[in-house]
Amino acid sequence: MKEKILLKAQLPKLIEELRKIYRVLAPVKDNGFYVYKAISSADEVDLDFANTKIPPKEIFFPRSEVLFTYKRTDNGIELIEPENSVEKQVILGIRGCDAQSFLLLDKFFAYGKFDDPYFAQRRKNTLLIGLACNDPRSTCFCTSVGGSPFSEAGMDIILTDLGDKYLVKSLNVKGNELLERIPWIEDANERDIFDAMQLTKKALAAIKEELPIEKLNNTFAEVFDEDAFWLQFSQKCIGCGSCSFLCPTCHCFDVVDEESSTGGKRIRLWDTCQFPLFTLHGSGHNPRPTGRQRLRQRVMHKFNYYPKILSEIGCVGCGRCILACSVNQDIRVVFKAVQES
Amino acid sequence: MTVIEEKIKTEEATSWEPKILAFLCNWCSYAGADLAGISRLQYPPNIRVIRVPCSGRVNPFYLIKALQAGWDGVLVSGCHPGDCHYISGNLVARRRFAILKDIIEFMGIPPGRLNFSWVSAAEGEKFSKVVKEVVNKIKKLGPIKKLTKK
Amino acid sequence: MENLETSMRDIVKNLLNEQKVDLVIGYQKGTMPLRTTPCFVTKAEDSNKLVWNFCCDLNLIKYLLKDENKGKKVGLIVKGCDARALAVCISESQIEREKVIIIGMPCLGMLDRKKIEAEVAPKEILEARVTQDQIITKGKDFEHTLLKKDYIQPSCQACHYNNPPICNILVGNQPLELESAVDWDAKLAEFEAKPPEERWAYFTELLSGCIKCYACRNACPLCYCKECFVDQTQPQWVGKTTDIADVMFYHIVRALHVAGRCVGCGACTRACPMNIDLRLLSKKLEKIVKERYNFEAGLKTDEPPPMGTHTANDPQEFITEPE
């Protein structure tokens, strides 16, 4: 399908059009930062953003989610599966890194003998309208992990901000179908397409961090047992776990039961390998008792274990962990140290 | 809403009675409550008693947990200052409760949900009066909604 | 400030040269503007890595409590609030006074990085310079000049301890008392005067963003329990969900646990990934213990915290006394 042009003034019209068919999630400014939220009016949307603080994984993998409820009856226990019939939804303004994170999570939640039905169900009916990154942040390093600010992977449609308008490019059948439903949207001309290409080049040039992460895969394994290496980073870590909670690819969770008078529910919640409790045995033994080991686990999981089992780096280079860390632990510094070791 | 649920709801609205959890010190207030009973002093039947060895044994967790579990109010009653069986348990408790009460009231739980009193083993009448006052106070506040889980 | 930095480096260099300490924990340049990161110096020649500026907001006491530093003789760079947190830890026997050489820094308040960043968002600050009374931020296609006094952390604005109340070495001369730009007493009084419903609504709104990651707990220099109440399972006190009732429960009990100990350093607020500002609550805690027990946390190392002691005549106006 030919590229289209959407004037920024037409954006509300598009959003209202989308809202007729979909639940629309888009970046909304809230409490000084951006977050993807289901919107009830086009006014709430603010596409003039770098990226959201909370990763959009939350849409498919909520921070607390009911796996099932149970009722106590005279005959014992009755289990009730939650109704997860997710209405058709569209995420507007997703960045390339985050779309990539969805592909990683898709792969992970379907990896092995079991599928995760909760994640898959929420993910299934979702259309992604991406927004190319004209202005990557200084903390972005997507190009080092196989991504790019103009990455289209995982999206159905990608928008490129051309100032007063967006270049609209459909990337697959789903995208085509959607655009066909919007008759008033006009075709783009050569000039618009050229402009978008120039922006791509500019954005790529803007990302200065060229970290040889792909090549470091084995080096990570080599430094595995070097306590002093990991200590130089873990010594400043306060183990708060913000890096994992705000990571678009961190997917570990805890499962707890919550009892009420007539029954209860089983809930899963985000968890993090940065907490000592994460690995603590009932006997009191802890296989990863030190911060050094826990930090190593997070780094190794993303850059060594993930590639081993899923053939992908478990990081999309969004830089959220760098921005979130209150003690300024910077994953890029870890890479550089690995490289030098 | 089923018929039964609706019925429960209307009943709740019309004939709601507060449920109050009382932690009574074994050495004084519990005996005080006993005395009130033996002396056939009337007090509202809204309290459920948990006997504790000392008011100092009452962890503030218990109180918030009780409110979260749907108790409309709590009462902790111990020995008068100076009379603690363990010398100072009630004095430790007094500081704890003061701060807990200040915090939750600051956060917007109206005063009256958390109640504390000193009742000795000889004060059966005082016990019945304390209960009456606490029940009246909580009746005015209505059923607890904040802090309880949906 | 540069003078302070030079003197601080010299002091650290001497301490390490004279082998009075095994390790000095201070601040070094961060990887982004307006940031510093902890610096662990063990060799005298590395002391030049240390910096002192308006972004040294971290509370380094947390590092003294870490296993890897137990038993070591540590030199620690502290501000007034840090020194107070340290005093609490010492009075609670978590840190041995003799094991720390406290290098006190006079402090005029640290910058509120989150506020500055929010000011220019969604643009990104790539360079920042702090002068006497201005913050000059630069980014792609923009330059912003902000008045420094408007961007000092709220907790610093009401701080009365510009010099560390306890320390071994005070670097430089005493600064002037910082003029309180925020009148916390008035702020609290105003809030307290609101009806309970409004206060509840405020906290519900404030905490609705809480994702229960417990970063506030983990960043707090006074949260050193080996097993935190939120992690206990038998019984499980706190529900683990992000239901507002569970969130409130957590924050009420956390407040209770730091009452009379909290020094208002703001570490919890800085660590919060959701930008939840807990300082109204911590200021209230300070006020409660001050009014009830005339106590201020972290001024002495040999005084028990107010929740660990009692007097016969503590106020008890809240005790039910029927007519």
Next chain:
Amino acid sequence: MVQITDMKKKGNPYLPKLTTIEGIIRENDVNDLKTFKLVFKNPDDFKKFEYISGQFAELSFFGAGESPIGIASSPTEEGYLLFTVKRVGVVTTSLHESKEGTTVGIRGPFGNGWPIEDLIGHNLVIIGGGFAFSTLRSLTVYILANRHLFKNVTVIYGAREPAELCYKQDLAEWEKRDDLNLTLTIDRAVDGWTKKVGFIPAVTKEVAPSANNAYAIVCGPPVMIRFTIPVLTELGFSNDNILLSLENRMKCGIGKCGHCMIGEKYVCTDGPVFTQTQLQSMPKEY
């Protein structure tokens, strides 16, 4: 013989099947070890619960949560499952406090289990310590029901004291058999105990099973494993022929929650059974 199908399991793997506790056996005097006999409420669920020895299941005590427990029964035992549970945390305590008739949820079977096919035609040395014997009980019962498939079978089982030995009824029966070489041992001598006294490594050395065409299958507390492996190596067992079963904190049992990860391996899906060779290439995070 039962095999786990490699096909992807369909349906919701987080939803437990319901069982009823039909029997509780108190295994020791301290009373922190009980074996639960669980019967599925829906007999169909039992048919679908195709397992092999060495696998585990997630037991749900509704309101308390889930706990991964090794299956102590053998697939050759029809109609029920056995689980030996030590009282440690919130779920296991709730289980211990419950009576017959209580509903317990179960998810599984999970994990790889003992590699039965590899074991066929070999001499087997089964070494267990304490209550970790449960999946070894399963294996032994399975072997005895299919005795012709296996060569010599040696079982060495030790506990702190006689009362701590589980499955006393099974042990009594096994002792009578001549197609099974059973050695029982306790840590310290007590009155009335006529069998071996001593720790597992020493007893293993004494029994000195031949490593020829043999597998050693070891389960027990970490300290026992640490000292038993060198003995086995000395006896000539190669690392490929030493099989161990690991435990790690676990939540989901299906390789999603991340808790049990050791290197790129998930104990719940890649394990819990590993060869000593595999373990040597993994980080020591267990």
